[in-house]
Amino acid sequence: MAEKAPKQALKLGEPGFAGDDxxxxxxxxxxxxxxxxxxxxxxxxxxxxxxxxxxxxxxxxxxxxxxxxxxxxxxxxxxxxxxxxxxxxxxxxxxxxxxxxxxxxxxxxxxxxxxxxxxxxxxxxxxxxxxxxxxxxxxxxxxxxxxxxxxxxxxxxxxxxxxxxxxxxxxxxxxxxxxxxxxxxxxxxxxxxxxxxxxxxxxxxxxxxxxxxxxxxxxxxxxxxxxxxxxxxxxxxxxxxxxxxxxxxxxxxxxxxxxxxxxxxxxxxxxxxxxxxxxxxxRCSCSREKLKGVLSGLSREEIEESADAENEIAVTCEFCSTTYRFEATEILPA
Incomplete structure (x- = not known):
């Protein structure tokens, strides 16, 4: 991870660049x-x-x-x-x-x-x-x-x-x-x-x-x-x-x-x-599609055990705290 200098330099003090983030x-x-x-x-x-x-x-x-x-x-x-x-x-x-x-x-x-x-x-x-x-x-x-x-x-x-x-x-x-x-x-x-x-x-x-x-x-x-x-x-x-x-x-x-x-x-x-x-x-890279793919890899028993009383599975992203809810029937294999 050695630094490589970009091609175009700016002058220090030039307005309108840098700042937070x-x-x-x-x-x-x-x-x-x-x-x-x-x-x-x-x-x-x-x-x-x-x-x-x-x-x-x-x-x-x-x-x-x-x-x-x-x-x-x-x-x-x-x-x-x-x-x-x-x-x-x-x-x-x-x-x-x-x-x-x-x-x-x-x-x-x-x-x-x-x-x-x-x-x-x-x-x-x-x-x-x-x-x-x-x-x-x-x-x-x-x-x-x-x-x-x-x-x-x-x-x-x-x-x-x-x-x-x-x-x-x-x-x-x-x-x-x-x-x-x-x-x-x-x-x-x-x-x-x-x-x-x-x-x-x-x-x-x-x-x-x-x-x-x-x-x-x-x-x-x-x-x-x-x-x-x-x-x-x-x-x-x-x-x-x-x-x-x-x-x-x-x-x-x-x-x-x-x-x-x-x-x-x-x-x-x-x-x-x-x-x-x-x-x-x-910005987080999580998505409903990605999590559905992960859940689809679980067995029928694991999916049924994870479902709540309303037959839903809730998954919360550890990074962005977004909660996704899935019907167990969406995940269960046919």
Whole structure:
């Protein structure tokens, strides 16, 4: 999932582009860096509000959505990128699904009692909520193709750190990821109290023309605590990474800062270019036809057991919470 610069650049400050729910590709030629940045507003708020997740769960899922959007919009084919965590913590499952070129859906699964206990004890850091497990990146190009999957352990205190491990192990591209989530309380135009979610993020990758410049220190092997082979990072990447690390979480989500302004703050001395933004939408891929096909694969006994007193079967999509109802006679084999 290496960044490829789009063909046509825009000028920073040009009106009428980017804004919420638009991923902005960028390139810093002076540092051999390419990347993407985004601020999510209404799209994210729609996904999280639909499920009314507790705040700690909503924050985790928001970070997973930002990460998925940043990586998914780099796909050069029609397919899917699925980012998923599975662990033994109170939030045992996060799934964010990006269907190229623009559709996003996501959901979280959690144990309410375990979550309540964790919150009461102040154990709400990402690694405490996720527990031990894995982070998986799956690329699905559709029928007749083999899925690609990269898996890394949930070895880090944040999704930023865990994603960094993935890029070092699986992609072997120097990559820096930043993620931020904000919960806003304000009033709408009519003066009524309002609650909203925002999130933002950036992924920057070092992609020089000479691949040998992409050197990184080896990760420790096995159970050893010793550092791997130590090498000096390329000066350009060290500079770029240091700049990205200066980003404050509030800058990633503040609508008055904006993605272009943030990129200008970071990289203007090195000549940052931005490219046409890509809109992303809160859209689920479920449908009545697809679910009917799944139900048709059940046995007669399973269908009869699933039907209610009115001889109907109700199926609710975990992603968008839409409920579909079917007459059992629609499904039962003739």
């Amino acid at each position: 638009h991923v902005l590709p960028f390139q810093v030629e002076g540092l051999d860096v390419r990347g993407r940045a985004v601020q999510l507003g209404p799209m994210l708020d729609g996904i999280l509000g639909r499920h009314d997740y507790p705040a700690p769960v909503a924050r985790l899922l928001a970070e997973a959505i930002v990460l998925t959007v940043l990586l998914g919009t780099s796909l050069k084919f029609e397919g899917k990128l699925i980012v998923q965590t599975k662990g033994d913590g109170p939030v045992d499952l996060l799934v964010a699904d990006f269907a190229a070129p623009e559709n996003v859906r996501a959901y979280a699964r959690f144990d309410q009692a375990a979550l309540d206990a964790a919150v009461a004890e102040g154990r709400t850091a990402p690694h405490e909520l996720l527990g031990k497990g894995v982070l998986a990146f799956t690329i699905d190009q559709g029928p007749h193709t083999q899925r690609y999957q990269g898996i890394v352990p949930l070895d880090g205190h944040t999704l930023e750190e865990i994603a960094g491990v993935y890029f070092r192990q699986s992609e072997q591209i120097p990559t820096k990821v930043r993620l931020g989530v904000a919960e806003l309380f304000d009033r709408d135009e009519a003066g009524r109290a309002r609650h909203r979610w925002r999130a933002g993020g950036m992924v920057a990758q070092f992609l020089p023309q000479a691949p040998e410049r992409m050197r990184q220190a080896d990760l420790p092997g096995g159970d050893s605590d010793e550092a791997g082979h130590v090498v000096a990072e390329d000066d350009h990447w060290a500079e770029a990474k240091a700049m990205v690390e200066t980003i404050d979480a509030d800058e990633l989500t503040d609508p008055t800062v904006g993605t272009e302004r943030l990129l200008f703050r970071l990289f203007h001395e090195r000549g940052v270019r931005v490219y046409p933004p890509q809109r992303v939408f809160d």
